[in-house]
Every structure is written in structure tokens, then in C-alpha cells.
Amino acid sequence: MKPSLFIFPLLALMLSCNNTSEIVHPQCDTLVIDSTQEVVVAEPQYMYGIAIDSLEIEKSKIEKGRNLSSILGSYNLDRQAQYKAEQAINSVYDVKKLKAGNTYCAMLEQQDSVQVLRHWVYEIDAISFLTVNFGDSITATKETRKIKRVDKTTEGIIETSLWNAIAEQGEHWELAMVLSDIYAWNIDFFGLQKGDMFKVYYSEKLVDDKFVGIDTIKCAIFQHNRHEYMAIPFIINGDMQYYDFNGMSVKKAFLKAPLKYSRISSTFSHSRFHPVLKIRRPHHGVDYAAPTGTPVMSIGDGTVTAKGYDKKGGGNYVRVQHNSTYSTVYMHLSKFGAISKGSHVRQGEVIGYVGRTGTATGPHLDFRVYKNGTPIDPLKLESPSASPVPTDSLDSYVVVRDSLLKKLQED
Numbered sequence: 001m002k003p004s005l006f007i008f009p010l011l012a013l014m015l016s017c018n019n020t021s022e023i024v025h026p027q028c029d030t031l032v033i034d035s036t037q038e039v040v041v042a043e044p045q046y047m048y049g050i051a052i053d054s055l056e057i058e059k060s061k062i063e064k065g066r067n068l069s070s071i072l073g074s075y076n077l078d079r080q081a082q083y084k085a086e087q088a089i090n091s092v093y094d095v096k097k098l099k100a101g102n103t104y105c106a107m108l109e110q111q112d113s114v115q116v117l118r119h120w121v122y123e124i125d126a127i128s129f130l131t132v133n134f135g136d137s138i139t140a141t142k143e144t145r146k147i148k149r150v151d152k153t154t155e156g157i158i159e160t161s162l163w164n165a166i167a168e169q170g171e172h173w174e175l176a177m178v179l180s181d182i183y184a185w186n187i188d189f190f191g192l193q194k195g196d197m198f199k200v201y202y203s204e205k206l207v208d209d210k211f212v213g214i215d216t217i218k219c220a221i222f223q224h225n226r227h228e229y230m231a232i233p234f235i236i237n238g239d240m241q242y243y244d245f246n247g248m249s250v251k252k253a254f255l256k257a258p259l260k261y262s263r264i265s266s267t268f269s270h271s272r273f274h275p276v277l278k279i280r281r282p283h284h285g286v287d288y289a290a291p292t293g294t295p296v297m298s299i300g301d302g303t304v305t306a307k308g309y310d311k312k313g314g315g316n317y318v319r320v321q322h323n324s325t326y327s328t329v330y331m332h333l334s335k336f337g338a339i340s341k342g343s344h345v346r347q348g349e350v351i352g353y354v355g356r357t358g359t360a361t362g363p364h365l366d367f368r369v370y371k372n373g374t375p376i377d378p379l380k381l382e383s384p385s386a387s388p389v390p391t392d393s394l395d396s397y398v399v400v401r402d403s404l405l406k407k408l409q410e411d
Contacts, residue, residue: 048105048121048129049143055107055118064100075106075117077134085120085132088140093130098122126212127205148206149215153408155199158192165198175202178214180260182242183222185252186229188379190264190288197223201408217242219404232401236393247389247397254322254383255299255347258330258367259354263289267379284375285329285368292334292363294354297347299328300383304343304351307336314366315358318351327373331366332358 044051062071068089072082089095107119122130127147132140154175156165166176179200180189200220205213220231231242231250242250266287298320305327306319316333334355345351356363369378389397 047107048119048131050107050119050121050131052107055109056115058106058108059103060106061103062098062100066100068095068098071104072117072120075108075120076114077117081134081138084138085134085140088132088138089130092140092142093124097124126210127207145207147212148209149203150206151201151203151218153199153201155197158196158198159194162189162192162198172204172211172214174214175200175204178202178217179220179222182217182220182231182250183229184255184257185250185383186256187222187224188256190257191379193225196225199408201404219408221408232397232404234389234393234397234400236390241386243389243397243401245401247394249386249388251386252383253300253347253386254326254381255297257288258299258328259288259290259294259296259365267377285331285366286378288354288365288367289362290354290364292353292355294365295350296330296333296337296352296354296365298345298349298351300326300347302327302345304339304341304345307339307341310358313359315360316352316355320345320351325371327370329366329368329370331368332356332360332364334363 045053047057068086069082072085077085086095103123105119105121105123106117107121108115109118110116117134119134120132122132124130124142128142128144130140130142132138152171154166154169154171156169158165162180163173163176166173179198180187183189198221201218202220203215203218204211205215216233217231218233222229222231229250230244232244233240234243244250264286266283300320300322302320302322304318305321306317308317309315310317310331314329314331316336317329317331318333318336318339319327319329321327330352332355333352334357336352337350339345339351354363354365367378369376369381
């Protein structure tokens with residue numbers, strides 16, 4: 001049987017419907033795409049590791065006085081869901097630590113005419129964040145952003161302060177804080193001199209190419225008052241400490257100063273004109289001018305032998321006996337730390353706060369050091385070092401030291 005003539009037009013129509021050109025054929029129902037053309041598919045967008053293409057994002061900061069329930073309640077979560085969310089958070093993070101001023105992010109999904117909360121993210125700090133997921137069940141996770149570490153070298157000359165010298169090099173102010181902590185036993189940063197120099201090899205932490213902190217000081221040299229102070233990190237029994245060129249610990253029995261963020265307003269003298277009493281008399285201490293409330297630290301381990309009010313002008317004061325030779329006194333305090341007479345205090349522990357109690361023209365700390373009961377100039381106190389690198393680790397230390405110093409000098 002011969003095929004009917006109407007079959008050929010039908011075959012032609014079928015073939016044209018299977019053509020993959022980007023047209024809608026008059027006899028076809030669907031749009032077909034030319035397979036030879038490149039189809040561009042948009043990359044999915046992520047925030048905090050969550051795909052957000054179909055979500056609406058609301059970012060805000062926790063306002064003072066608001067708690068988790070009031071925040072979640074604003075997204076139409078009922079009391080039961082709020083309670084479950086709080087329980088989930090407490091399984092990974094103390095909900096009481098949520099701070100006013102920290103950022104949170106709500107991720108909402110549109111369902112008909114209603115927006116439903118799917119995820120709630122709280123930024124703990126620049127690195128860590130908390131995620132609460134709302135679905136068939138409510139779960140919470142604490143996560144950490146990916147941190148990139150970058151090695152850097154910088155150097156500078158002191159004109160006014162370490163802080164300003166660091167800033168002039170375009171580096172973050174936190175570098176000055178870390179260096180002052182490392183050298184707290186050797187250098188009084190309130191007594192830096194113009195022309196003092198530093199060079200430091202260190203690594204900083206970046207999240208999304210933004211600075212989030214100093215990671216490690218890998219090697220540092222500080223020239224102060226014609227002395228060179230070196231700081232080399234070395235690990236002994238799992239504990240990383242800093243040592244000088246010969247392997248002596250940078251840490252000392254006493255800190256060079258009992259507080260941070262201040263300036264010396266008066267030095268040790270056997271005859272000083274008193275600004276209040278208008279007479280000349282001995283001033284056997286160093287005055288550190290600082291804002292009221294600045295923490296005051298014990299410069300070394302010891303026992304609190306006195307805590308009270310000095311009616312002769314010292315105001316609120318604390319005396320610490322460090323050993324059979326040395327004791328220190330801290331005066332004009334606005335209030336005391338969590339100590340009492342007989343308390344054992346550790347080096348760096350807060351024992352009080354700067355004030356102007358007693359005879360004082362303004363807020364400051366009058367700091368005194370006694371050797372065998374006799375006052376000595378705190379700025380001239382020579383402090384013995386902590387334990388050096390053990391003899392059996394000295395060869396390894398030298399290898400590490402030389403490698404780091406070479407890197408410092410190359411950059």
C-alpha cells in the first residue's frame with residue numbers, strides 16, 4: 001500500500017517541532033532552546049553558609065534592654081518556639097552572653113502573604129557566630145568563619161608613643177597592644193623615649209579580607225634606652241613563651257608598670273613640691289595619671305598585707321608583700337578589686353581601680369616599691385627573669401631563633 005500524500009507534510013511538521021532553535025513553532029506548545037547556545041546559570045548566594053536566594057534578609061543590632069524572646073517574638077514566633085530556640089542555643093552557647101550592640105541577622109521565607117523565620121544568626125565576635133535553624137525541629141550551632149593568616153613585617157621609630165608609631169606605618173592599633181603585653185616585664189611604655197625603635201615579624205588574622213586580630217608575634221626587636229630587647233617565641237611542654245637572644249625568659253618576677261593606658265605625671269623624689277599642700281616633701285613613688293576606673297594590677301605574685309584607707313593622704317590603698325625582700329603599695333584608689341587582707345594575688349591580677357581618694361588634685365595612681373622596707377624608685381626596679389629555656393632544648397631554640405631573626409632581617 002502506498003503511503004498517503006498527507007503523511008509527508010505531517011512528518012515535516014514533526015521534524016520542525018523537534019528543531020531545537022529558540023522559537024515557538026506555530027504548531028508547537030513549548031519553547032525549545034538552541035542546544036548550541038551557552039546557558040548562564042546564576043551562582044547561588046550564601047551568607048553564614050546558608051543559601052539565601054529565596055530568603056529575605058534583615059540585619060540589625062541588639063538594642064539595650066532587649067532579650068532573645070522579645071527579638072524572636074517580633075518575627076511572630078510563639079512562646080513555645082521561643083523557648084525551644086533558647087534551649088537549643090543554651091546547648092552550644094550561654095544565651096545570657098548575648099550582648100547589646102552585637103549584630104544579628106534574620107532570614108525569612110515568604111509563604112503566601114506571611115513571612116516565616118527560617119534562620120536567626122547572632123554574631124558572637126568577628127570570627128564566631130551562632131545559627132538557629134527553624135524547621136520541623138529547632139536546632140542551634142556555633143560556627144567559626146574561615147580565617148586566613150598573613151605574615152607581615154613592620155618597623156618604626158618612636159616620636160610620641162608606640163601607638164602612634166604603629167599607626168604611622170598603617171598597621172592596626174592592636175599590634176601595639178600585643179607588643180606592650182609581651183614586653184610588659186622589660187619596658188615601661190609610659191617612659192618611651194623619642195628615637196626608640198622597633199621591628200616585628202608577625203601574622204595577622206583576616207576574615208573575608210578584613211582584619212580581625214593579631215595571630216602571633218613571630219619575632220620582635222625593641223630598642224629602648226640604648227638597650228635591645230628581643231622576643232622569640234618557643235614552645236616548651238606545650239606552653240609557648242617568649243625568650244631573649246640567650247634563651248632567657250622575657251617574663252620577669254615583676255611587671256614594669258601596674259596599669260595600662262596612662263602617663264607618668266610625677267616621678268620618685270626625695271623633695272617634691274606638693275601641688276595640694278604647697279610644701280616640699282619626699283615623694284617616694286611614681287604617679288600614673290589615668291582616668292578614674294582604670295584597672296590597677298599587682299606587678300607580681302604576693303599576699304595582700306593591707307587594704308584600707310590611709311588618713312595621711314593616700315586614700316584607699318593596697319599593700320602587697322611579694323617575697324621577703326620586696327613589697328608594693330597602690331594608693332588613691334577609687335575602689336578595690338575582689339581582694340581582702342590575706343588574699344594571695346597573681347601577677348597582673350586587678351587589685352583596685354584608679355581614683356582620687358585622699359590628697360589628690362586629679363585621678364591617678366601613686367605606686368610605691370619597697371626593698372627590705374626602704375622605698376626605691378619603681379622605674380629602676382631590676383626584676384629577675386622567669387625560667388630560661390632548659391639546657392636540653394637550647395640547641396633547638398637556637399635553630400628557631402636564627403631562622404626567625406633571618407626572616408625579620410630579610411623583610
